[in-house]
Amino acid sequence: MTKVITYGTFDLFHEGHYRLLQRAKELGDYLIVGVTTETYDKARGKLNVVDSLMTRIENVKKTGFADEIIIEELPGQKFNDIKRLHIDIFTVGSDWTGKFDHLKDYCKVVYLERTKNISSTMLREKNSPIQRVGIIGSGRIANRFIPEAKLVSGISAQGVYNPHKESAQRFADKWEINAYADLESFFEAVDVVYIASLHETHYAYIKASLEHGKHVLCEKPMVLQRSQAEELFQYAKSHGLILMEGIKTAYCPGFQKLMGIACSGTIGTICNVEACFTKLEDKNSRELTDTSYGGSFTELGSYVMLPILKFFGTDYENIAFDTIKAENGLDIFTKASFRYPNGVATATCGLGVKSEGRLLISGTEGYIVAEAPWWKTAYFEVHYENPGEVEKYSERFLGQGLRYEISDFLSMINGNCKNECMLTRSESIALADIMERFLKEKREYNGNG
Numbered sequence: 001m002t003k004v005i006t007y008g009t010f011d012l013f014h015e016g017h018y019r020l021l022q023r024a025k026e027l028g029d030y031l032i033v034g035v036t037t038e039t040y041d042k043a044r045g046k047l048n049v050v051d052s053l054m055t056r057i058e059n060v061k062k063t064g065f066a067d068e069i070i071i072e073e074l075p076g077q078k079f080n081d082i083k084r085l086h087i088d089i090f091t092v093g094s095d096w097t098g099k100f101d102h103l104k105d106y107c108k109v110v111y112l113e114r115t116k117n118i119s120s121t122m123l124r125e126k127n128s129p130i131q132r133v134g135i136i137g138s139g140r141i142a143n144r145f146i147p148e149a150k151l152v153s154g155i156s157a158q159g160v161y162n163p164h165k166e167s168a169q170r171f172a173d174k175w176e177i178n179a180y181a182d183l184e185s186f187f188e189a190v191d192v193v194y195i196a197s198l199h200e201t202h203y204a205y206i207k208a209s210l211e212h213g214k215h216v217l218c219e220k221p222m223v224l225q226r227s228q229a230e231e232l233f234q235y236a237k238s239h240g241l242i243l244m245e246g247i248k249t250a251y252c253p254g255f256q257k258l259m260g261i262a263c264s265g266t267i268g269t270i271c272n273v274e275a276c277f278t279k280l281e282d283k284n285s286r287e288l289t290d291t292s293y294g295g296s297f298t299e300l301g302s303y304v305m306l307p308i309l310k311f312f313g314t315d316y317e318n319i320a321f322d323t324i325k326a327e328n329g330l331d332i333f334t335k336a337s338f339r340y341p342n343g344v345a346t347a348t349c350g351l352g353v354k355s356e357g358r359l360l361i362s363g364t365e366g367y368i369v370a371e372a373p374w375w376k377t378a379y380f381e382v383h384y385e386n387p388g389e390v391e392k393y394s395e396r397f398l399g400q401g402l403r404y405e406i407s408d409f410l411s412m413i414n415g416n417c418k419n420e421c422m423l424t425r426s427e428s429i430a431l432a433d434i435m436e437r438f439l440k441e442k443r444e445y446n447g448n449g
């Protein structure tokens with residue numbers, strides 16, 4: 001008798017799960033299915049699991065393919081199960097290819113092809129809230145998005161759009177999703193859109209997505225003009241659609257905690273915020289050669305302005321930019337100084353100058369400091385007049401951290417989030433406004449100089 005084992009969360013049970021179990025059963029005579037517990041999913045950083053363990057087990061049972069169901073509650077359990085249950089074949093979807101090769105010493109390991117298309121009819125009939133996400137752009141950030149989205153239950157990567165067919169196909173092959181070089185067929189196949197294309201293309205893609213009735217999560221900087229941000233948010237609102245700007249820091253639990261502490265009054269009234277983020281880039285990179293939209297501020301400015309807008313709001317009295325430029329006119333280092341009625345702030349960033357990346361929030365009673373990489377907030381300290389009195393806080397920041405914004409995006413779509421999202425519309429509009437001012441100043445200067 002050939003014994004097969006497979007594992008999964010099987011949340012919001014769909015045809016991808018069904019087909020996996022069907023083929024797993026066909027591999028042998030006896031199929032054991034391990035269903036993950038909430039604790040295990042939490043430990044491996046999977047967010048948004050909706051169905052209870054009992055419901056998920058029931059759904060696996062209903063398929064009729066499982067001869068036995070066990071629960072998976074510990075990391076490392078697979079190895080023990082394989083020995084204990086005398087397993088011949090371990091199988092899992094091909095989205096895990098390579099990840100379980102270490103089990104090959106103990107049994108056969110089979111990766112079954114992931115189901116690319118989860119049809120909307122099946123999901124709608126079941127009234128399932130799974131959102132099929134389409135990705136616009138196929139670069140570095142888009143590559144980070146897919147493994148993160150996999151760790152958020154309720155969203156399934158369906159396809160990628162890139163007008164360059166070969167790029168789309170390469171990306172699609174890598175992640176086992178569909179490739180589209182035609183926007184109309186892309187929109188037909190997906191429910192929601194994630195935009196990770198070049199900055200200057202965001203506006204047109206967001207507009208097209210909203211006009212096709214799709215909710216949108218767009219990478220920062222969302223747009224580069226205030227009027228565009230206002231128009232898009234207005235359109236989204238009046239059509240009942242979600243439009244969200246993805247600045248990962250804003251959504252991560254560590255930054256939420258830091259904001260909570262800063263706003264609790266423990267450091268008194270906040271008077272000064274200094275945020276710095278530098279990342280040395282290759283001189284030949286797009287970021288340092290695209291003379292229209294490259295440069296440090298368009299690339300990193302969103303991160304360093306975020307805490308300033310969060311703590312002081314969007315009504316600054318004055319903003320001044322100081323930049324150091326490369327020969328091609330692009331800023332390799334920029335310092336934006338803000339003046340507010342009751343405070344001052346600086347947002348510093350650089351792609352060609354290295355500095356100490358730090359977030360400092362000074363108040364009348366003390367200060368909060370988070371060292372680099374504070375934009376992936378995992379640790380910060382609260383200091384007071386007495387240097388011996390230091391409070392230390394830490395928080396998990398898992399993987400690339402995109403899962404937090406994806407999780408919030410889903411909560412907004414599913415109506416589980418009562419408030420505006422973690423990054424408000426007015427903050428996103430202010431960010432677009434500042435980007436516009438910066439680019440205008442830069443162009444005037446370069447034009448005159």
Ligand code: C2G
Nearest residue numbers: 007008009010011016017020092093094113114115
């Ligand atoms: N699956 C698939 N096609 C999809 C979605 C999922 O073939 N479109 C497969 C997965 O590869 C996995 C199974 O269905 O083999 C269950 O998927 P999930 O519930 O998402 O579980 P997962 O997070 O993949 O956990 O210890 C747990 C295992 O590592 C798998």
